[in-house]
Amino acid sequence: MFTKQVFACAAAALLSTGAIGTAVASDWKPTQPIEYIAPANPGGGWDTLIRTTARVLQEEGIAQQNFAPINIPGGGGAVAWAQIAAKKGNPHTMFAASPPIILVPLSGASRFNHKDFTPVARLITDxxxxxxxxxxxxxxxxxxxxxxxxxxxxxxxxxxxxxxxxxxxxxxxxxxxxxxxxxxxxxxxxxxxxxxxxxxxxxxxxxxxxxxxxxxxxxxxxxxxxxxxxxxxxxxxxxxxxxxxxGIDFTFDIWRGIMGPPDMPEAAVRYYEDMYQRMMQTEGWAKARDQLGWIDAYQSSAEFGEFLDGQLEQFSGVLGDLGLIRR
Structure with missing residues (x-):
C-alpha cells in the first residue's frame, strides 16, 4: 500500500546520519585522474552531484588528482553500471548513486545491483x-x-x-x-x-x-x-x-552518494571517505549545497552499505504495489 511512511526514504536514513566524524587518513593516494561517472545524460541529479563535487574538490584544493566528469547514459543507469562492474578493484573510478541503484535492478532492468559495487560515502539528501x-x-x-x-x-x-x-x-x-x-x-x-x-x-x-x-x-x-x-x-x-x-499526504526524500567498482581497495575507500568529509566542511561546499537546496546527510562506507541494504527491503514492497518487481 502506498503510504507517506513507505515513501519517506530518508526518514530511516537520517536516523543513522550524525555529525560528520573524522575519518582515519589513508596512506593510499590516487596516481591518475579519476573517472567520475554520472550514469545518465547531462542535466539530471547524478550529473549535478558529479559536476558540483568535482568543482568544489578542485576549487578547495582537496583533490590530489583531477576528477573528470563523464556521462554514460542508458537504461536508467544500467549501461554505466555494466561498464563499471567490469573495472573490478579499480580505485580510480567512481560514480554517483541514488535510489535507482536499488530500484532498477528490482524491476529487472539491470543484472547488477548495489551489492556488486563498493559504497564509498553518502553525501546529501534532496x-x-x-x-x-x-x-x-x-x-x-x-x-x-x-x-x-x-x-x-x-x-x-x-x-x-x-x-x-x-x-x-x-x-x-x-x-x-x-x-x-x-x-x-x-x-x-x-x-x-x-x-x-x-x-x-x-x-x-x-x-x-x-x-x-x-x-x-x-x-x-x-x-x-x-x-x-x-x-x-x-x-x-x-x-x-x-x-x-x-491535501496530499505524501513526502519523498532523494539521497545521493558515491560508489566505486567491485572490490575497491580498502585503503582507497578510506582515502575517499576522508576527502569527502573534508570537502563537506568547506565554504565552497556550503555555498553550492545551499544554492541547490541539498541537505548534508553524510554516511561512511560501512554506514552507507547498511543503509543500502535497508533500502532494498523497503523498495521491494514499493515496486510490488506498482506491479513492477521481477524476481
Whole structure:
C-alpha cells in the first residue's frame, strides 16, 4: 500500500546520519585522474552531484588528482553500471548513486545491483519536485492529478526508468491524491535534461525531478513548480508549496552518494571517505549545497552499505504495489 511512511526514504536514513566524524587518513593516494561517472545524460541529479563535487574538490584544493566528469547514459543507469562492474578493484573510478541503484535492478532492468559495487560515502539528501510549463492550465498538484484522473492519457515525464526513482516519487504522490499508481502514464527519459526538454516542447504534461536540479530551470521563467515532496517548504524554494499543504499526504526524500567498482581497495575507500568529509566542511561546499537546496546527510562506507541494504527491503514492497518487481 502506498503510504507517506513507505515513501519517506530518508526518514530511516537520517536516523543513522550524525555529525560528520573524522575519518582515519589513508596512506593510499590516487596516481591518475579519476573517472567520475554520472550514469545518465547531462542535466539530471547524478550529473549535478558529479559536476558540483568535482568543482568544489578542485576549487578547495582537496583533490590530489583531477576528477573528470563523464556521462554514460542508458537504461536508467544500467549501461554505466555494466561498464563499471567490469573495472573490478579499480580505485580510480567512481560514480554517483541514488535510489535507482536499488530500484532498477528490482524491476529487472539491470543484472547488477548495489551489492556488486563498493559504497564509498553518502553525501546529501534532496526532495522531488513536480514541474509544468509556465503556461500550463494546472495551478496545483491537486489540479494536475484531478486532470489525470479524468484523462489518463496525460503523461508525466521523469529522468529515470520505469520503476525507478522519479516514477516511484510521482506514483506515490498520485496514489495519495487518489490516482491508481499502475495507471499513471509515466514516460521515462534518459536523464533530467531530456525530460525538461520534452516538457518545454509540450510532449508531456509535467515532469518529476530533483528539486536541486530544477533550481536553474525555474529561474528562467519557462517552468512552474506545483509541489515539492519535502515535509515543509524548502529554504531554497520558499515559494513552492508541499504536497501536504495541498491535501496530499505524501513526502519523498532523494539521497545521493558515491560508489566505486567491485572490490575497491580498502585503503582507497578510506582515502575517499576522508576527502569527502573534508570537502563537506568547506565554504565552497556550503555555498553550492545551499544554492541547490541539498541537505548534508553524510554516511561512511560501512554506514552507507547498511543503509543500502535497508533500502532494498523497503523498495521491494514499493515496486510490488506498482506491479513492477521481477524476481
Amino acid at each position: 526532495y522531488s519536485i513536480l514541474l509544468v510549463r509556465a503556461d500550463s492550465p494546472h495551478q496545483s498538484a491537486a489540479e494536475l492529478f484531478e486532470a489525470i484522473k479524468a484523462n489518463p492519457a496525460l503523461s508525466v515525464g521523469g529522468g529515470s526508468a520505469p520503476g525507478s526513482m522519479d516514477h516511484i516519487s510521482v506514483a506515490g504522490a498520485a496514489a495519495a491524491a487518489g490516482v491508481e499508481p499502475a495507471r499513471l502514464n509515466y514516460i521515462a527519459f534518459s536523464g533530467g535534461g531530456e525530460a525538461m526538454t520534452n516538457l518545454l516542447g509540450g510532449h508531456v504534461a509535467a515532469v518529476i525531478t530533483g528539486a536541486g536540479e530544477a533550481s536553474a530551470q525555474l529561474q528562467g521563467g519557462q517552468l512552474r513548480a506545483l509541489a515539492v515532496s519535502a515535509p515543509e517548504r524548502m529554504a531554497a524554494l520558499p515559494e513552492v508549496p508541499t504536497y501536504v499543504e495541498q
